[in-house]
Amino acid sequence: MAVRFVSSNIISSLGFSTEENFQNLLQAKIGIQSIDDPLLYPTPFLAACIHQAELEKRWIETNQKEVAASRLEKMLILSITEALSKTKIDISSSRTAILLSTTKGNIDLLNPIESIDPERLLLWKLGEFIGHYYGNPNPVRVISIACISGVLAINTAAMMLKGERYDHIIVVGGDLVTRFVVSGFMSFLSLSETPCKPFDRDRDGLSLGEAAGTLILEKTSFPEKGDILFSGGATANDANHISGPSRTAEGSVIAIQNAMTEAGFAAKDIDHINAHGTATRYNDDMESIAIQRLGLSESPVNSFKGSWGHTLGAAGIIETTALIESMKANTILPTAGFHSPGTTENLIVTKKPLSKPLNTCLKLASGFGGCNAALVLNKM
Amino acid sequence: MTPQITAFCHIKKNQVFLNGKSIFSAGPEVDMREFVKAAFRNTGTKYPKFFKMDDYSKLGFLAAEVLMKEVDVSTIEAKSTGIVLSNNHSTLTTDQLFQESIQSDESFFPSPSVFVYTLPNIMAGEIAIRHHFTGENAFFVSSAFDPDWHTFYINQLFDSKKISACLSGWVEMDDQSLDAFVYFVEKGNDLRNESMLHTVEELNNLYKINDK
Known part of the structure; x- marks a missing residue:
């Protein structure tokens, strides 16, 4: 028995699909920009944010059920929907499970938003909302372990597929650039004054970004060449x-x-x-x-x-x-x-x-x- | 062979239970946060860093401290001892505390020592430092303690030989109440007399053992 990756999506500052993001990474493009928004931080700061107008446009096209969703929920649903559209997997099947990776979820709901249930501030409620949106009958497992959440979610998905219960696991993850997170990292003095420089001699801190991503894993007895x-x-x-x-x-x-x-x-x-x-x-x-x-x-x-x-x-x-x-x-x-x-x-x-x-x-x-x-x- | 639970600790309603027996308590008039501090002093452990932790980490740390006094540490391998925990509210009470410090531009004083505790696995990190556990780590958020998931996940880690022992459980706290249930699970061993197997049924029993 093997576990293979069958589909994916990335929604980030560098695009709304895996392909678009990959092409931009290939050219070493930088999504990190100066943000001047007093609601996010009292002074200008650097971060890689998702194109807001494009996100809203895509959400209106996708959200046929006219569900009221938070910004993060829109990202997560758009990401799963696009990854799923490239497969024939039935997300409402009891043989499919969803795993959610997030550190702070809907933390922006600490200031309530009209039409969004404030309980979705709770990470498991956010997971439940995503599961209900797709009519998935299984509990949405939520993994929240700081910056290793995403890797652990993939490891956990593979472990679940080794059991008997599931054929497909949809791993979805996301976090926002919020006042909460920006202020926290600022207080740690860990943000760089310029777009961050990994492994460079002159690196001086990190840059924050926001994104949602989906990876779909499948159990197979017959992996094919190239999988x-x-x-x-x-x-x-x-x-x-x-x-x-x-x-x-x-x-x-x-x-x-x-x-x-x-x-x-x-x-x-x-x-x-x-x-x-x-x-x-x-x-x-x-x-x-x-x-x-x-x-x-x-x-x-x-x-x-x-x-x-x-x-x-x-x-x-x-x-x-x-x-x-x-x-x-x-x-x-x-x-x-x-x-x-x-x-x-x-x-x-x-x-x-x-x-x-x-x-x-x-x-x-x-x-x-x-x-x-x-x-x-x-x-x- | 199914792994075995070798000790368990409950903390709730101003009482600390070890292996089902009450070992420390305070009246209902005592604030739950003060109770946690008093219960920690009662363990006799000198660990000044405890008092710098947020309320949530204090609770988990206390539960682990009580539990580990019952475990024969000479027989465990700390390097392959994991920590797998879960809760309902993640770090919401500390999140609210941090939010107050950034809510307005006029009184904007974010503190790194509060911010760091807005991740639920920091509590696991505190326990890891204290007991030198460098094995697998995981933190899950669910509506209630889920013995089905805990047994599946941890028994798989044993099966794949990634851990030789594990500190696991449910450490939950909101504004109103707290509920900690932590247990230590080790490789199955025929020679042990008390054989509480790490199964869904046993975990359900143990979790509810002090409900009266």
Whole structure:
């Protein structure tokens, strides 16, 4: 039995489909811009936001049931609907389950919006709303574990497919750029003054972004040539600090080791690593140490945070989606914002698209609370 | 072999229960937040960082502290001990506290030490640091404690050999009430006398054991 990826969608500052986003990443386009909106933050700041007029236009076209939805709910539903439209999967079947990855969900509903049930501030109520929208009979599982939520949701989907109950899992994730999140990261002094520069010598912090993404996974006994399969995943905790990564990359190393053991691959098999790469000094150094400790330094590394910003609960999903597209195209995507190396351990960071056979790849994520996650993808 | 539950702890209605027996309590007039602090002092653990945590993390941390005093740590491998928790409200009470500090431009004072606690897994991170647990982590949000999901998820982690033990449970808090049920689960072992298996039925029983 194998688990393969059958469809996807990305809604971000760089477009409304996986294809559009992939083309923009290929050109190292940057969705991060200056935002001057006193409702979001008292002074101008940088973030990668979704094109509002386009979002509303698409929502009106899609929302035939005329359901009243919050901004995040519109993004999530548009994302699932588009990913689903490319398949024949029945989302209302009891053999299909939905997993939701989010850190803050409808946190903007702390200031209630007319016509939206304020209870949807609760993450499980948000999940329930999405499930009801599609008439799905199963509970929508909600995963909320900081910035590894998306990767853990994919790992969890694969685990669910190994059981008997489901044939398809729809993994959807999203988070917004809100006053709540911008003020929080500002108070941490962790936002860069310029669009963020992952793994760069002069990196000085992260950029926030907003996005929704969907990945649909399927159980199959007959994977076909070219299919991208889920082959292993794991999480681990640094047990070191709640708001900074371990200096020895302890948790990341354990997560990568366990994911590779489950997948049955060794360091020499890894063709490419899509890192978390937030562009904070500590995160990127920590990842360089993990990669070095595991003998993975020969694998080219990239990060998409310089294009999309850090999209929190969507990050693991949309970044894994872009990695899947890279594997299909045998092309490693560039790292927008990266110019000169400058991490504790040397890494090969891609500045330009790089053609290379990509058969086995690694995706990394790390977050507040000392959590780390990894997953391994393999091409049939 | 089905993993076994080796200890469990409940905290609710100003009472702390360990393996079903009340070990600390306070009258209904005591504020639940003060109760959590008093119960922590009662454990005898000196850990000043506890008092800097938000109310939600204090509750989970206390439950883990009580629980781990009952576990023979010489027999567990901290490196492969996981933490899998769930709740209903995520961090809503702390979210509201942070929101108050940013609601208006006139009184705009966001604090990083409040913001960091607006993620539910920070509590798991605090427990991981205290007990050196570096294994699998997960946090789920659902309407109620879901023994079906917990047994499925954790038993799969044991099956795939990603964990050798796990601190798991439900740690829930809103403005009005709190409800913590945490338990320790280890690899199945024939030699153990008390064999509480990590099954849906057993978890349902244990979760309700102190409901009277």
